[in-house]
Amino acid sequence: MRALRDRPTALERWPSGVREGMRLATGPQDSKADAFYQKRVPKGAPDYLETATVTFPSGRTADEICPTEIAVPVWCAHMGTITFHPWPVRRSDDPTSLDRPDELRIDLDPQPGTTFSDAVRVAGVARELLEELGLRGYPKTSGNRGVHIYVRIEPRWEFTDLRHAAIGFGRALEQRDDQVTTAWWKEERGERIFVDYNQNNRDRTIASAYSLRPRPGAPVSTPLTWSGLAEVTDPRDLNLVTVPERLASEGDPWTTIDDESFSLEPLLELWETLPGGELNFPPDYPKMPGEPPRVQPSKKVAEHWDDEGNRIG
DNA sequence: GACGCAG
DNA sequence: CTGCGTCAACGCCTT
DNA sequence: AAGGCG
Numbered sequence: 143m144r145a146l147r148d149r150p151t152a153l154e155r156w157p158s159g160v161r162e163g164m165r166l167a168t169g170p171q172d173s174k175a176d177a178f179y180q181k182r183v184p185k186g187a188p189d190y191l192e193t194a195t196v197t198f199p200s201g202r203t204a205d206e207i208c209p210t211e212i213a214v215p216v217w218c219a220h221m222g223t224i225t226f227h228p229w230p231v232r233r234s235d236d237p238t239s240l241d242r243p244d245e246l247r248i249d250l251d252p253q254p255g256t257t258f259s260d261a262v263r264v265a266g267v268a269r270e271l272l273e274e275l276g277l278r279g280y281p282k283t284s285g286n287r288g289v290h291i292y293v294r295i296e297p298r299w300e301f302t303d304l305r306h307a308a309i310g311f312g313r314a315l316e317q318r319d320d321q322v323t324t325a326w327w328k329e330e331r332g333e334r335i336f337v338d339y340n341q342n343n344r345d346r347t348i349a350s351a352y353s354l355r356p357r358p359g360a361p362v363s364t365p366l367t368w369s370g371l372a373e374v375t376d377p378r379d380l381n382l383v384t385v386p387e388r389l390a391s392e393g394d395p396w397t398t399i400d401d402e403s404f405s406l407e408p409l410l411e412l413w414e415t416l417p418g419g420e421l422n423f424p425p426d427y428p429k430m431p432g433e434p435p436r437v438q439p440s441k442k443v444a445e446h447w448d449d450e451g452n453r454i455g
Numbered sequence: 456g457a458c459g460c461a462g
Numbered sequence: 463c464t465g466c467g468t469c470a471a472c473g474c475c476t477t
Numbered sequence: 478a479a480g481g482c483g
Contacts, residue, residue, distance in 0.1 A: 152471075152472090153470090155456080155470075157456045157457090157470095158456085167470080167471080168471095169471070169472090170469090170470075170471050170472085172471095173468085173469085178469085178470050178471075179470080179471045179472080180470050180471075181470090181471050181472070182470080182471090184456090184457075184458095184469095184470070185457075185458065186456095186457060186458075198471095198472060198473075199472085199473060199474075200472085200473065200474095202472085204471090204472090220456085221456060221457085222456060249483095326481095326482070327481085327482085328481090328482085338482095338483070340482080340483065341483075343473090343474090343483090345471095345472055345473070346472085346473095346483070
């Protein structure tokens with residue numbers, strides 16, 4: 143509930159279990175898959191289940207599950223839910239709350255040739271940078287090889303601002319540590335840790351804290367203290383069995399995440415200051431009515447821009 | 456996993 | 463009542 | 478319509 147309460151949440155359902163060779167649907171019409179994302183509330187939902195109507199970048203809407211009590215995720219589990227995907231917003235009396243994120247999510251994704259340990263080291267650098275900016279971040283394992291850092295923010299900014307903040311932070315981190323990349327195109331990333339700032343777009347979610355992942359051994363996206371993170375050698379050791387034991391015996395390191403919330407301004411300042419950020423792809427969306435067509439720096443064109451965003455040739 | 460429909 | 467088919471995500475962009 | 482990105 144610490145991760146899901148009042149948050150519009152999509153489900154990742156594996157109703158026939160998780161076994162070798164099973165596949166997650168790549169799209170809504172992928173009939174041969176064994177698992178699928180579910181955004182809209184399914185028929186037959188219990189009456190205690192609350193929902194929130196979220197708006198996608200296209201302007202379409204969907205009624206999503208919005209857990210308010212533990213029975214809701216339990217029911218989802220009965221439906222074969224393995225992983226929960228909450229939005230970075232919380233339903234409240236404020237009618238704008240679904241458009242005002244309360245959570246900045248820093249997604250550190252090890253690229254081929256790098257490891258979880260590399261991500262942990264970069265996470266430490268990210269922590270230092272956050273501290274210098276007056277922000278407190280809470281780390282967790284992704285459940286795979288990555289690390290996620292969450293920053294609780296005041297719900298005063300739009301998704302576009304959230305994304306800009308993430309780009310600003312990513313570029314600052316990239317500038318500070320040459321094992322970090324924010325390159326959108328895979329072939330430009332190198333053997334580095336990819337800061338996936340696009341996870342802060344509207345309609346983009348990350349596997350929640352405490353969620354199982356559909357992988358051998360049932361690894362868990364595990365909340366940790368910073369010192370706890372540094373001691374993890376293999377994130378697969380944090381699993382269905384060990385994590386509940388840890389949380390029971392040592393307590394939950396995320397209990398204080400709601401005690402304070404921060405301004406996005408320091409990060410927006412980075413976005414405005416650091417060059418090249420506005421050239422990153424994809425651009426902000428949704429495209430507003432009347433907005434001129436977008437010019438993507440195509441892969442070919444993109445190679446003509448250097449790290450500072452200056453045109454080459 | 457659950458629903459709707461044909462049998 | 464049983465069996466079977468069907469359904470269960472989103473979207474931006476370029477080629 | 479398919480491919481690239483998550």
